[in-house]
Amino acid sequence: MDTLSKSEIESALAARLPSYKIACTLHADGTLSAxxxxxxxxHFAITGIVRAHYRGAEAIARLANEILREMVLSRQGMKSSRLQTSPLDSNEGR
Structure with a gap:
């Protein structure tokens, strides 16, 4: 099966991630940024996606799941870093 075009990838990802606007960039080295x-x-950016690994509808569904997983992990990391205070911060003002 042929590698999907930019518009096919954007459409497939948008169908699986409906609350997001998807903008992809294809690179000469065969990678994709979204x-x-x-x-x-x-906003969330992904770079260095190897397009040859994602051929066909099943692979695009896998890519969308991988992107969602990375988004969740990123948000969890941001949330936990905001909740943590360093010992220096807790001693300020004393």
């Missing part, structure tokens, strides 16, 4: 713009200021 910027997902969500509601409000929610």
């Amino acid at each position: 910027i997902l713009s969500g509601p409000e200021t929610d």
